[in-house]
Amino acid sequence: xxxxxxxxxxxxxxSFPQILKKTSLAFLAMIPMLVSIxxxxxxxxxxxSPERLSSVFSGNALTDTLVGxxxxxxxxxxPVVSYLLGGELLAQGISLYAVSxxxxxxxxxxxxxxxxxxxxxxxxxxxxxxxxxxxxxxxxAVLSSFTVxxxx
Amino acid sequence: MKGKEKPFAFRGKFFIALAFxxxxxVFFFDQQLGLLALQKSGRILLKILPVFAVxxxxxxxxxxxxxPKQLVKHLGEESGVKGLCIALISGVLSHGPMYAxxxxxxxxxxxxxxxxxxxxxxxxxxxxxxxxxxMIDYFGLIFTLSLSFFILTGALLQxxxxxxxxxx
Numbered sequence: 248x249x250x251x252x253x254x255x256x257x258x259x260x261x262s263f264p265q266i267l268k269k270t271s272l273a274f275l276a277m278i279p280m281l282v283s284i285x286x287x288x289x290x291x292x293x294x295x296s297p298e299r300l301s302s303v304f305s306g307n308a309l310t311d312t313l314v315g316x317x318x319x320x321x322x323x324x325x326p327v328v329s330y331l332l333g334g335e336l337l338a339q340g341i342s343l344y345a346v347s348x349x350x351x352x353x354x355x356x357x358x359x360x361x362x363x364x365x366x367x368x369x370x371x372x373x374x375x376x377x378x379x380x381x382x383x384x385x386x387x388a389v390l391s392s393f394t395v396x397x398x399x
Numbered sequence: 400m401k402g403k404e405k406p407f408a409f410r411g412k413f414f415i416a417l418a419f420x421x422x423x424x425v426f427f428f429d430q431q432l433g434l435l436a437l438q439k440s441g442r443i444l445l446k447i448l449p450v451f452a453v454x455x456x457x458x459x460x461x462x463x464x465x466x467p468k469q470l471v472k473h474l475g476e477e478s479g480v481k482g483l484c485i486a487l488i489s490g491v492l493s494h495g496p497m498y499a500x501x502x503x504x505x506x507x508x509x510x511x512x513x514x515x516x517x518x519x520x521x522x523x524x525x526x527x528x529x530x531x532x533x534m535i536d537y538f539g540l541i542f543t544l545s546l547s548f549f550i551l552t553g554a555l556l557q558x559x560x561x562x563x564x565x566x567x
Contacts, residue, residue, distance in 0.1 A: 263463050270459040272407055274451065274502050280411030281451075282444075283418035284498050289440025290425065293432060323496075324443075326527050334537045346538075347546065354525045360498045363414060367501045368508065368517075375564050376518050379557045383522070387549040394545040 280363045287359050288323040295322055297335050304341045311345035316385050319352030321359070329353035343395060348388035355380045450495030458503045471511040478516065486516040487554060490523025497521065515562035522554035 261269075303318060304311045319329065329350040336346050356377060357364075365373040426433035461470075474482050493500060504517055526547050527534075535543045 261463075263459065266462050267455070267459040270455055270462065270502075270506075273506070274455050274458075276407060276410050277502055279409050279415035281498060283411065283414035285443050285447075286418040286422065286436075286440045289438075289443055290421065290436040292443075293435045293439050325446075326530050327533060330530070330533055330537045337538075343542070347542075351525055351546070351550070354497075354527070355522055357497055363411060363498060364501065366411060366414075367505050372514055372517075375514075375561050376521065376557075379518070379560045379564075380522060383553040383557050383560075387546070387553040391542065391546040391549045394549075395539070395542045398541050398545075399539075 277367070280366065284360045284363055291322065291359065292324050292328075297332055300332060301336055301339050301341065304336070304345055306340075308342045308344045311342050312348045312385055312388055315341075315345035315348035315388070316352045316356070316381060319349040319384075320356035320381070322353060323357055323359055324353075326350070326354055343392040344388055347392050348385055351388055352381075352384045355384050447495055447499055450499045453494070454499055454503050458506055461503075462506070470507065474507070474512040474516050476513055478513070482513075482516050483519060483555065483558065486519040486558070487523045487551060490520040490554065491526045491528060493520070493524055494529075497524065513562070514565055515558040518561045519554045519558035522557050523551065525550045525554075 300318060300322075303314055305314070322329070322332075333346045333350045336349065337343065361373060361377065364376075368376075422433060422436070425436065472478070473485060478485075504520075508514070508517065531543060531547075534546075538546075
């Protein structure tokens with residue numbers, strides 16, 4: 248053992264309950280943000296119907312991919328709902344490009360929680376993440392739809 | 400652990416006030432729509448409460464078993480391919496809405512986890528393992544496989560882009 252003068256005084260490692268309490272308090276502090284997101288998501292879900300959604304698509308694959316990405320980013324909820332809506336949009340003749348963009352941006356983007364994301368993770372991070380996710384979502388939607396068309 | 404602890408304070412009072420004002424306006428014009436929205440929000444909250452519990456437990460567990468130095472080693476600047484793999488796999492395995500993960504991500508960033516890996520984690524979350532059979536049923540196997548492949552590729556590409564932007 249090294250001499251007592253050289254030995255650094257170590258703080259005792261906090262116990263798991265202490266860490267859990269600290270984590271729970273940090274989470275509790277974010278409750279107003281989370282509740283506001285949930286409230287707005289709930290409002291959006293009862294406002295946007297599949298019929299209203301399909302009316303925003305024009306039939307042009309290119310612009311529909313853009314519209315699909317935007318509408319998926321605005322809409323929020325369980326991914327299963329996006330599959331149901333996507334299936335319904337496909338049945339109404341909306342292109343696979345647009346539907347892919349819609350179901351993908353549903354889970355990768357979220358306009359409703361943008362302000363909260365910026366508050367928690369910083370404006371610059373939120374800007375970089377969302378702008379890059381927006382373009383990559385369109386790219387992924389186009390590439391996967393193109394692959395399906397090429398293979399079937 | 401850092402030195403002084405911040406006193407407890409609620410964050411996002413502005414957002415809750417904004418949501419409250421929106422609801423007041425909705426109730427003013429259409430009371431039934433407002434009630435439906437409140438019910439829907441209540442159901443969403445109940446559904447994601449278990450996710451919140453998992454996130455709290457997971458964050459506490461990570462803080463308990465991993466020292467900040469270890470986190471930086473696995474997910475920091477020098478993490479390399481290993482860090483990318485961890486971010487991709489944890490993204491695919493994570494469950495619940497994106498915002499439920501903000502507290503954990505904020506905590507990890509505070510410990511030195513790099514932003515490009517967080518971006519990879521967020522994008523890889525687009526693959527929802529429990530819902531893949533449903534996706535195959537709706538859109539077919541080829542679509543599901545190609546979409547999943549391009550999501551993983553897209554996650555890596557986005558991580559690279561954000562990494563480059565961070566260096567600017």
